[in-house]
Each structure stands twice: as C-alpha cells, then as structure tokens.
Amino acid sequence: MVNASKQLITGLGVLLLFSVLSVSCYAMDYPEEVEIDSLANLYEPVIFDHAMHVDATEGCAECHHHTTGTPVLNAYCAKCHTGDVEMDVVACQDCHSADPVSPENLHNPKPGYSYHNDQPNLKAAYHLKCLGCHREVDGPTGCEDCHAKTEAGDKFYHSGEFAPKEDAQHGAEHE
Amino acid sequence: MSKITRRKFLAASAAGGTAIMMAPTKKAFAAGSFEGFPDGMGVLVDLTRCVGCRTCEAACNKEQKLPEPALPFDDYSVFDEIHHGNQKRRTTDKAYTIVNRYDLKDSDEPLYRKIQCNHCNEPACLTSCFVNAYTKTPEGAVIYNSHVCVGCRNCMIACPFHIPAYTYHSVLNPVIKKCIFCYDTRLKEGRPPACVESCPQQVMTFGKRKDLMVIAHERIKKNPDKYIDHVYGEKEVGGTGWFYISSAPFEEAGFDVHLPKKPIIDNVKDFLAIVPVVLTVWPALFTGFHLLATKGKSHGHGDDHSHDEQEGH
Structure with a gap:
C-alpha cells in the first residue's frame, strides 16, 4: 500500500x-504576456511580451534579480544571494514601491539597511531596466514604442491636439 | 568737554574702538561656517540616467501654472537650439527647468542634463538682494517674495549658475522668476517637487540632503568605472541642495568647474563686517581727534570758513 x-x-x-x-x-x-498598468496615466498600459523576453535574455535574473531561484547574474547581488530559492514575490511592484518618498515613508524610514537602501521607485525600476537593456541591444527606445500616449498625456506634453497654436502657424509657414 | 583730558579721551576711544572692531568680526566668522539646515531636503541628480525625455519640463510647466510652451514638450528639436552668445537653452521666466543635450568627447551617446535652481546652502541671490526678497527655508528651498522684488536683477548677476530669470515683457512690474523647489504646493508638505516625481528614470532622488550625499558616494563607490569620482554641489559655493553625479567630466556637461568651494558671500563678508564699524566709529573718533587737535589753537590760521563754523557751534 x-x-x-x-x-x-x-x-x-x-x-x-x-x-x-x-x-x-x-x-x-511564467505568464506569456503581462499587462503593466498600475501606473498608466499619461501613457496607455504596456502589453509586455514576457515569452519573447524570456527567449531573448540570458536568464530570469537579468530582470528579476534573485527572486526566481535562477543563478544571480549581478556580481554585487551575488555576494549574498547565491543558491536562492524561488520567492513568493517576483513582480517588480512586490519590492519596488510606487511612492517611496511619500512623507510617511520619509519620516519612517526602514531600519538602516546597508543594502537595498538605494532602490529605484516602481516607475524607474521599469524604465531603468527596460531602457537600459534596449539601449544596449538597440531595442526600441522611443516613449511611444512601448506605450501610446493617452489624451491626458497629450495635454500634459502640450502635444497632439493640444500642441501650441503658434507652432502650428510656424509649421504652416515653413511648409 | 573741557573736563575730559586728552589722555583719557584717547585711551577710552582706543579701547571702545577695539571692542567694537572685535565683536562683528567674530560674528562674521560664525556666520561663514553655516552649512545648511540639518534636516534640509535635497535632490541627488544622476546624469547617467537621463534620457532627455523632457517630462520634467512638462511637469514643471503644469505644477507652476506656467504659460504654454513655444513647442510641445515631446519635441526634441529644442536640443539643437543655440541662443544668443552661442549658448544652449537657459531657464527663463516661462520655464523654471530645462534639459540640455551635451555631446561628449569619449562617447557616441550624448549626455543630458536638467538645469534648475540648485537651492544653495548659502545662496548668493539671497545675499545680493537688498530688499530681502529671498528666503532659504529650513526645508531646503530658496524661495522669494515677488511682492517686494523691485526688479534690480542683482540676484541674476550674483547667481553662480545663472538661474534667476526676469519678466522682461512686463512693462509695469517686471520681477524675478525661478524654481522654488515646488515649495508652496509640495515641499512644505514633505512631498518631492513635480519634476522629480514625474521622471520615468528617477534621474532625481529626493530626500534629506545628508542622506542623499551618502547614497551619492555609495553609487560612485559601487560603480567606480561608471562614475567620475566627484559629487558636484557637495562643496561648490558652500554646498547646494541639488547635487550631481556623472559618467563624464562635469565641464563637458556645461558645469562651471571653477567655482569656489566657499559661499559667494565669503568674498565680501570680511569687508562688509567692517563697514558698520567704519561708518559709526570712525566719524566719532576722528571728530574727536580733530576737536582735540584744534582745541585751544589761536585764531587766524587755517581755513577761515571752517573756523567760523566751529565758532558758531
């Protein structure tokens, strides 16, 4: 039995x-596709082709540091994180706070870590990782290559239908 | 007057003069050691992260309710603009922050640099302002009161970073305009300025200046091949609230690397300290000398007019 x-x-x-x-x-x-939408405001959410990036990268750790249980690539992180197991938290937003400098966080800082004390916020974690790599491998680097501007974005940047009118006149003169 | 002997007068005036001379000089030295408010906020700017998207410019425009720009904020042709005097773009009364592009000698990739008020620990604009329009707040911002500004533009000349701009178009009440660290709407409540919050790359990190300085040095230490071993603004002109780390030499990114380490006011502080003494003590002292020297002198010599005046008294 x-x-x-x-x-x-x-x-x-x-x-x-x-x-x-x-x-x-x-x-x-792992998910084939991830919709990154938690910060979407000036731009539409990013439909991230996760499967394609899994094939294109050397290992999970290239983006996920030490959280997926695969070998750590960054020598600095590897000083502590060797032979790690898969963690419950693997999404960027599980560690990277969207608003680390809110008055509450600034006045109640985490106890003095020697490491992890210079963590980028969530928006920067996405952009530094994505753009950093894209610039190295000649991937797309334009803002709207990854996410289209929303109407709020056009208003914010004074572009599209909200473009300065003087400029339109200028353009017409040149054409 | 006649009861005071010449000897007594000289002794007393010499002692008094020395005492007054000593006091303000000591005070001046004490003021010179000011290194900013201990809990003042600051911003660490990492030039290696900036990709020149100009989102910070758009955020500033919105937050400060500035007029509509000449070109959209996603128009990158502005990086090619060359203005009067072969200069790249500068801050104006309509744009408190701007991003410029710099071509580097040893790299194909350009470097982008955001320019705004650096919120000095001991601001030259503040010390140059004779109507006291400027204030360095304990939170770290250098703010100003437009209502008392008389438009003399002394601060524009004093600022080592050429930041304050002038509303030249205003005929009746031209005043100074500049970045105020979003003091009124954000910093006062402990929130980061709009440009910092908007940045997709976190080029700018907001926090207590002293904490950020540690982070700046740590980043350099961890990536010695990536960064130049210098934090621009740590010591320059007595320290600035906004300070920079870079992969390229700072002069290539348009920074003035010849600024003194001491606040600009130190150039004239010693001189200014003795001005009140000279103005108050010297007239009394030398009038005394003159009166004593001419006391009891016989009539009919020297300048008749001055002699008559003295008699009149």
Whole structure:
C-alpha cells in the first residue's frame, strides 16, 4: 500500500516535470504576456511580451534579480544571494514601491539597511531596466514604442491636439 | 568737554574702538561656517540616467501654472537650439527647468542634463538682494517674495549658475522668476517637487540632503568605472541642495568647474563686517581727534570758513 502511493507520487511528479519542461527550458511557470498598468496615466498600459523576453535574455535574473531561484547574474547581488530559492514575490511592484518618498515613508524610514537602501521607485525600476537593456541591444527606445500616449498625456506634453497654436502657424509657414 | 583730558579721551576711544572692531568680526566668522539646515531636503541628480525625455519640463510647466510652451514638450528639436552668445537653452521666466543635450568627447551617446535652481546652502541671490526678497527655508528651498522684488536683477548677476530669470515683457512690474523647489504646493508638505516625481528614470532622488550625499558616494563607490569620482554641489559655493553625479567630466556637461568651494558671500563678508564699524566709529573718533587737535589753537590760521563754523557751534 505504502509502495503503491509512493509510486503514484513519483509518477505524478515526473509527469509534472515533463509538462513544465515542455513549456520552457526553465523549471517554472511564467505568464506569456503581462499587462503593466498600475501606473498608466499619461501613457496607455504596456502589453509586455514576457515569452519573447524570456527567449531573448540570458536568464530570469537579468530582470528579476534573485527572486526566481535562477543563478544571480549581478556580481554585487551575488555576494549574498547565491543558491536562492524561488520567492513568493517576483513582480517588480512586490519590492519596488510606487511612492517611496511619500512623507510617511520619509519620516519612517526602514531600519538602516546597508543594502537595498538605494532602490529605484516602481516607475524607474521599469524604465531603468527596460531602457537600459534596449539601449544596449538597440531595442526600441522611443516613449511611444512601448506605450501610446493617452489624451491626458497629450495635454500634459502640450502635444497632439493640444500642441501650441503658434507652432502650428510656424509649421504652416515653413511648409 | 573741557573736563575730559586728552589722555583719557584717547585711551577710552582706543579701547571702545577695539571692542567694537572685535565683536562683528567674530560674528562674521560664525556666520561663514553655516552649512545648511540639518534636516534640509535635497535632490541627488544622476546624469547617467537621463534620457532627455523632457517630462520634467512638462511637469514643471503644469505644477507652476506656467504659460504654454513655444513647442510641445515631446519635441526634441529644442536640443539643437543655440541662443544668443552661442549658448544652449537657459531657464527663463516661462520655464523654471530645462534639459540640455551635451555631446561628449569619449562617447557616441550624448549626455543630458536638467538645469534648475540648485537651492544653495548659502545662496548668493539671497545675499545680493537688498530688499530681502529671498528666503532659504529650513526645508531646503530658496524661495522669494515677488511682492517686494523691485526688479534690480542683482540676484541674476550674483547667481553662480545663472538661474534667476526676469519678466522682461512686463512693462509695469517686471520681477524675478525661478524654481522654488515646488515649495508652496509640495515641499512644505514633505512631498518631492513635480519634476522629480514625474521622471520615468528617477534621474532625481529626493530626500534629506545628508542622506542623499551618502547614497551619492555609495553609487560612485559601487560603480567606480561608471562614475567620475566627484559629487558636484557637495562643496561648490558652500554646498547646494541639488547635487550631481556623472559618467563624464562635469565641464563637458556645461558645469562651471571653477567655482569656489566657499559661499559667494565669503568674498565680501570680511569687508562688509567692517563697514558698520567704519561708518559709526570712525566719524566719532576722528571728530574727536580733530576737536582735540584744534582745541585751544589761536585764531587766524587755517581755513577761515571752517573756523567760523566751529565758532558758531
């Protein structure tokens, strides 16, 4: 009886392993597509092709630091984070606060960490990571290559239908 | 007058003069050591992160309710503008912050730099203003009162960063305009200025100046190949509230690297300290000398007119 259940569990485990391996070379589940929308205001949400980026990058750690259980690529982080296991938190916004300099956070700072004390906010975490890499590999770097401007964005930047009228006259003169 | 002997007068005036001379000089030295308010806020600007998107300019325009720009804020042709005197763009009365692009010697990638008031610890604009329009607040902002500004433009000349701008178009009441760290609408409540909040790359990090200075040095220490080993604004003109770290030499990004380490006011502080002494003590002292020197002198010599005047008294 005990042997039978053990065999069943092993069999199920092997099946699960095969099914995961058939999805990707990484031994974990990941979403094919992620809609990054928590900060959308001046720009539309980003429909992030996660599967494509999994194929295009060396490893999860290139974006996810040490949280996915895969080998850490950054030598500085690797000083502490070696052989880490997959964490419950893997999304950027799980660690990167959207508003780290709110009056509450500034007056109640976290106890003095020697590390993780210069964490970019969520918006910067996205842009520094995405743009940083895109500039290196000649990926798209224009604002609207990743997210289209909203009407609020056009108003904010005085562009599109909210463009300065004087400029329109200027343009007409030139044309 | 006749009861005071010449010896007593000289001794007393010499002692009094020395005492008065000493007092303000000591005071002046004490004022010179001011290094900003301990809990003053600041902004660390990391030039390596800026991609020149001009979002900060748009945010400033909106927050400060500035007039409509000549070109949209997503028009990047402004980086090619060259103004009078072969200069790149500068802050104006309609734009308290602007971003400029600088081509570097050793890199194909240009460097972008945001320009705004640096909110000095000991501002030259403040010390140059004779109507006391400027205030350095304990929160770290250098603000000004437009209602008392007489439009003399002394601060424009005094500012080592050429920041204060002037409403030249105003015929009746031209005044100074400049970045105020969003003091009225944000900083007062402990919130970061609009430009800082809007930046997609967190080029600017907001916090207590002293905490940010530690972070600035840590970033340089962790990435010695990436950064120049200098925090621009840590010591320049006595320290500034906004300070910069860069991958390229600061002079290539248009910074004035020849500014003194001491506040601008230090150039004239010693001199200014003795002005009140000279104005108050010297007249009394030398009138005394003169009276004593001419006391009891016989009539009919020297200038007759002055002699008559003295007699009249």
